[in-house]
Amino acid sequence: xxxxxxxxxxxxxxxxxxxxxxxxxxxxxxxxxxxxxxxxxxxxxxxxxxxxxxxxxxxxxxxxxxxxxxxxxxxxxxxxxxxxxxxxxxxxxxxxxxxxxxxxxxxxxxxxxxxxxxxxxxxxxxxxxxxxxxxxxxxxxxxxxxxxxxxxxxxxxxxxxxxxxxxxxxxxxxxxxxxxxxxxxxxxxxxxxxxxxxxxxxxxxxxxxxxxxxxxxxxxxxxxxxxxxxxxxxxxxxxxxxxxxxxxxxxxxxxxxxxxxxxxxxxxxxxxxxxxxxxxxxxxxxxxxxxxxxxxxx
Amino acid sequence: xxxxxxxxxxxxxxxxxxxxxxxxxxxxxxxxxxxxxxxxxxxxxxxxxxxxxxxxxxxxxxxxxxxxxxxxxxxxxxxxxxxxxxxxxxxxxxxxxxxxxxxxxxxxxxxxxxxxxxxxxxxxxxxxxxxxxxxxxxxxxxxxxxxxxxxxxxxxxxxxxxxxxxxxxxxxxxxxxxxxxxxxxxxxxxxxxxxxxxxxxxxxxxxxxxxxxxxxxxxxxxxxxxxxxxxxxxxxxxxxxxxxxxxxxxxxxxxxxxxxxxxxxxxxxxxxxxxxxxxxxxxxxxxxxxxxxxxxxxxxxxxxxxxxxxxxxxxxxxxxxxxxxxxxxxxxxxxxxxxxxxxxxxxxxxxxxxxxxxxxxxxxxxxxxxxxxxxxxxxxxxxxxxxxxxxxxxxxxxxxxxxxxxxxxxxxxxxxxxxxxxxxxxxxxxxxxxxxxxxxxxxxxxxxxxxxxxxxxxxxxxxxxxxxxxxxxxxxxxxxxxxxxxxxxxxxxxxxxxxxxxxxxxxxxxxxxxxxxxxxxxxxxxxxxxxxxxxxxxxxxxxxxxxxxxxxxxxxxxxxxxxxxxxxxxxxxxxxxxxxxxxxxxxxxxxxxxxxxxxxxxxxxxxxxxxxxxxxxxxxxxxxxxxxxxxxxxxxxxxxxxxxxxxxxxxxxxxxxxxxxxx
Numbered sequence: 010x011x012x013x014x015x016x017x018x019x020x021x022x023x024x025x026x027x028x029x030x031x032x033x034x035x036x037x038x039x040x041x042x043x044x045x046x047x048x049x050x051x052x053x054x055x056x057x058x059x060x061x062x063x064x065x066x067x068x069x070x071x072x073x074x075x076x077x078x079x080x081x082x083x084x085x086x087x088x089x090x091x092x093x094x095x096x097x098x099x100x101x102x103x104x105x106x107x108x109x110x111x112x113x114x115x116x117x118x119x120x121x122x123x124x125x126x127x128x129x130x131x132x133x134x135x136x137x138x139x140x141x142x143x144x145x146x147x148x149x150x151x152x153x154x155x156x157x158x159x160x161x162x163x164x165x166x167x168x169x170x171x172x173x174x175x176x177x178x179x180x181x182x183x184x185x186x187x188x189x190x191x192x193x194x195x196x197x198x199x200x201x202x203x204x205x206x207x208x209x210x211x212x213x214x215x216x217x218x219x220x221x222x223x224x225x226x227x228x229x230x231x232x233x234x235x236x237x238x239x240x241x242x243x244x245x246x247x248x249x250x251x252x253x254x255x256x257x258x259x260x261x262x263x264x265x266x267x268x269x270x271x272x273x274x275x276x277x278x279x280x281x282x283x284x285x286x287x288x289x290x291x292x293x294x295x296x297x298x299x300x301x302x303x304x305x306x307x
Numbered sequence: 308x309x310x311x312x313x314x315x316x317x318x319x320x321x322x323x324x325x326x327x328x329x330x331x332x333x334x335x336x337x338x339x340x341x342x343x344x345x346x347x348x349x350x351x352x353x354x355x356x357x358x359x360x361x362x363x364x365x366x367x368x369x370x371x372x373x374x375x376x377x378x379x380x381x382x383x384x385x386x387x388x389x390x391x392x393x394x395x396x397x398x399x400x401x402x403x404x405x406x407x408x409x410x411x412x413x414x415x416x417x418x419x420x421x422x423x424x425x426x427x428x429x430x431x432x433x434x435x436x437x438x439x440x441x442x443x444x445x446x447x448x449x450x451x452x453x454x455x456x457x458x459x460x461x462x463x464x465x466x467x468x469x470x471x472x473x474x475x476x477x478x479x480x481x482x483x484x485x486x487x488x489x490x491x492x493x494x495x496x497x498x499x500x501x502x503x504x505x506x507x508x509x510x511x512x513x514x515x516x517x518x519x520x521x522x523x524x525x526x527x528x529x530x531x532x533x534x535x536x537x538x539x540x541x542x543x544x545x546x547x548x549x550x551x552x553x554x555x556x557x558x559x560x561x562x563x564x565x566x567x568x569x570x571x572x573x574x575x576x577x578x579x580x581x582x583x584x585x586x587x588x589x590x591x592x593x594x595x596x597x598x599x600x601x602x603x604x605x606x607x608x609x610x611x612x613x614x615x616x617x618x619x620x621x622x623x624x625x626x627x628x629x630x631x632x633x634x635x636x637x638x639x640x641x642x643x644x645x646x647x648x649x650x651x652x653x654x655x656x657x658x659x660x661x662x663x664x665x666x667x668x669x670x671x672x673x674x675x676x677x678x679x680x681x682x683x684x685x686x687x688x689x690x691x692x693x694x695x696x697x698x699x700x701x702x703x704x705x706x707x708x709x710x711x712x713x714x715x716x717x718x719x720x721x722x723x724x725x726x727x728x729x730x731x732x733x734x735x736x737x738x739x740x741x742x743x744x745x746x747x748x749x750x751x752x753x754x755x756x757x758x759x760x761x762x763x764x765x766x767x768x769x770x771x772x773x774x775x776x777x778x779x780x781x782x783x784x785x786x787x788x789x790x791x792x793x794x795x796x797x798x799x800x801x802x803x804x805x806x807x808x809x810x811x812x813x814x815x816x817x818x819x820x821x822x823x824x825x826x827x828x829x830x831x832x833x834x835x836x837x838x839x840x841x842x843x844x845x846x847x848x849x850x851x852x853x854x855x856x857x858x859x860x861x862x863x864x865x866x867x868x869x870x871x872x873x874x875x876x877x878x879x880x881x882x883x884x885x886x887x888x889x890x891x892x893x894x895x896x897x898x899x900x901x902x903x904x905x906x907x908x909x910x911x912x913x914x915x916x917x918x919x920x921x922x923x924x925x926x927x928x929x930x931x932x933x934x935x936x937x938x939x940x941x942x943x944x945x946x947x948x949x950x951x952x953x954x955x956x957x958x959x960x961x962x963x964x965x966x967x968x969x970x
Contacts, residue, residue, distance in 0.1 A: 128557065128566035130546045187549035188308065191568065 039069035064138035077112040103286035104299040109306030110143040137201030178213040180273040199272035241292040266296040276303040310367040315355035323374035325367040328499040342451040344458020355440035363551035364570040365511040369398035460490030460497035465506035468576025470722025475572040484703030512573035536561035537744030580751035611959040615779035642781035644916025664724030671736035675888040716745035762909035783954035788925035798932040821895040828878040833903040842880040853877040886913040892921040901931035911943035
């Protein structure tokens with residue numbers, strides 16, 4: 010190899026630029042649009058105190074501002090942002106309520122597709138972080154239900170939030186799907202949330218049959234197909250009971266009902282959530298309150 | 308997914324293999340008879356052992372690699388079984404992140420080399436983990452009728468998979484597309500049989516990367532690379548995988564083309580290159596005896612085009628005889644904008660088709676692929692042309708000529724005997740190692756690769772100048788008029804003009820002059836956000852309504868270009884997205900903020916190349932408008948002048964009387 014001074018100069022230059030970059034404020038590629046962004050700038054201006062730091066760091070300001078947060082809830086049962094016929098038609102539900110983080114608009118649809126079907130698992134933490142504000146609001150709502158507001162209401166901390174929940178579980182996928190996709194999106198979201206708040210993560214449900222993808226089916230097909238789709242993972246459920254018992258003995262928790270949160274990626278007709286809740290209530294044999302938290306509400 | 312590892316003794320020699328359908332392998336080795344498919348294996352195995360438990364695909368492949376890494380082959384059963392245990396154990400240990408080269412493996416090696424007989428013995432506990440295959444026990448797990456179907460399917464699969472590299476899902480879609488619904492239903496058995504017949508290769512789509520050093524086997528355990536896109540460890544993301552039951556890596560670099568994963572199957576169809584196909588040679592020999600010039604006559608090329616095409620043709624045909632060197636041979640065709648590059652590649656494509664080979668024309672941009680399609684079909688009416696891009700309907704077809712975006716090349720493996728890459732300096736090909744890897748991978752061994760560009764990247768220019776790279780330069784356009792030399796105008800920045808709501812007077816005068824001569828006006832700006840406001844401002848200042856703006860984010864882009872061509876739009880404000888591939892007769896080019904960061908020399912030359920392309924109006928004008936004169940602008944002007952000078956020197960320009968040589 011011959012000695013080339015230009016090559017050296019080039020190297021010197023690249024070494025300089027990379028060193029200089031170490032000094033510049035943290036810039037990272039936005040997970041949604043791929044453009045480089047400056048974290049400090051992306052978070053400024055808007056009120057984003059509710060968002061996790063990780064979310065603010067990984068998504069640029071432009072993308073953050075286009076997320077269609079579902080904050081104004083009209084149907085208090087299923088958490089829809091608009092008037093909801095489904096809940097009028099079937100007032101009997103086995104779960105208390107559903108809350109979702111975002112509206113399922115085309116942008117969110119493609120984001121979910123990126124994660125779920127394309128398998129870009131880097132997005133898992135992002136989606137989980139998006140659940141956080143909805144989860145905290147949901148817990149606050151729950152707190153109001155149990156104890157009416159009084160002067161003693163104090164600010165929620167992570168520990169307080171954990172006290173309201175006995176377990177987080179998730180909608181399972183069939184073994185065939187697991188082989189094909191390699192991961193369960195609901196499990197990943199649930200796992201992230203459970204770790205953040207230190208709430209036990211339990212796989213209370215198993216999927217009995219392998220069904221076609223829900224997204225290819227009509228409303229009535231979905232309703233019919235999801236009946237008796239889930240069974241109870243008895244070992245895990247017994248574990249949950251035991252945990253509750255020990256907690257009750259220690260008088261850590263104030264109320265006697267078993268309260269479980271089911272996580273799923275998307276709530277459309279609610280039939281999946283209903284089927285899971287039904288299976289859980291049928292098996293439980295003791296007061297059980299089921300809440301559902303989904304990433305998107307269509 | 309999961310797979311199995313087994314060993315068989317065939318023709319007195321043990322070999323290890325990986326399978327995704329052990330029943331097919333068992334049948335193949337022990338009976339060889341596939342119902343209606345006939346006898347497919349002549350060298351049956353006397354005995355075999357299979358590891359009962361399915362392993363993650365990557366581990367099974369690794370275990371086979373460990374086996375093949377040993378030069379000496381065991382010959383007695385005892386040693387073979389020990390060897391199998393050693394390999395499987397090492398593969399699993401490696402996956403768990405432990406040192407692979409310990410315990411059984413070294414013991415096995417010692418036993419083979421020095422006849423050490425102590426310690427390791429095959430015991431009952433070991434035998435529980437493996438199952439014996441014996442001659443005559445062909446298995447009844449698959450019925451005769453089904454075996455026949457599998458054999459037919461395997462033939463089909465081998466045929467359609469040729470030269471491709473596909474992930475499991477894609478291979479399945481290909482089989483469905485090829486009309487083999489039986490084959491698609493039993494895709495795994497079909498592919499497994501094709502593997503046994505030596506026509507397909509199966510592996511995990513991400514594999515260990517030893518940095519090319521054989522002795523590093525098992526040492527750098529965590530280093531992985533993507534076999535499909537060539538990305539290394541930096542792009543590997545490890546997650547818990549429900550499909551194989553352990554932590555496994557996926558490639559974040561090529562995830563847009565389907566997820567490549569450690570336990571995901573990569574199916575590679577073997578294809579014999581031109582060298583191995585003598586059949587067509589005789590018919591083309593007569594043709595090749597003709598002189599190059601006479602063969603080129605039919606393409607109606609200009610003198611400069613003919614000279615370059617002849618040089619390229621000589622290179623392409625420069626006989627595979629010398630090409631037993633398996634390396635890919637590269638040729639650079641450096642032709643100015645509007646030189647008629649496409650016409651020059653026709654003879655090359657024809658040559659490879661006559662010899663029974665397959666030609667590929669790839670370009671980074673989808674728009675260009677779609678535009679090339681009708682031209683290629685017109686030039687080669689007899690040939691089967693397949694056009695590939697994201698969302699193309701011909702996804703799973705195969706033809707004599709393949710037109711493709713560079714991204715689609717990820718799905719090929721040594722599939723073409725002539726690879727032509729157009730616009731090599733364009734985004735996203737330029738500077739993207741994945742696309743370069745894909746382009747390299749799609750060339751059959753010993754095949755020729757022709758790179759086309761008006762503005763080759765600096766490394767290639769240097770290599771060409773130093774004689775390290777075979778090349779031909781075409782310094783003149785097909786109409787034999789010189790390239791329009793840009794004039795430099797000092798104006799306000801685009802931002803300034805938008806703020807003051809006023810176009811600089813010099814620029815305005817130039818624009819009006821162009822409009823007066825009935826030209827179509829390209830106005831290039833740097834930012835997408837500036838296109839619409841600039842169009843509005845121009846509409847106001849020029850007092851015409853036929854002004855439009857477009858960019859990469861404009862869904863109506865192709866429609867606007869069409870209307871621009873039809874002269875319904877007179878002024879088109881755009882970004883570098885239209886810097887190449889668009890030919891508008893009688894057009895003038897104005898580049899605003901020409902001193903901007905995004906416009907480098909190549910990009911300026913390309914944009915300038917939009918002017919004066921047609922023979923009817925070869926003298927379009929080009930204006931670099933900027934606040935400051937910078938290196939890129941000066942270099943671009945110098946580049947264009949050099950090309951013109953070279954054209955004049957070679958006598959390619961029309962004589963002055965006919966309008967040539969006018970500056």
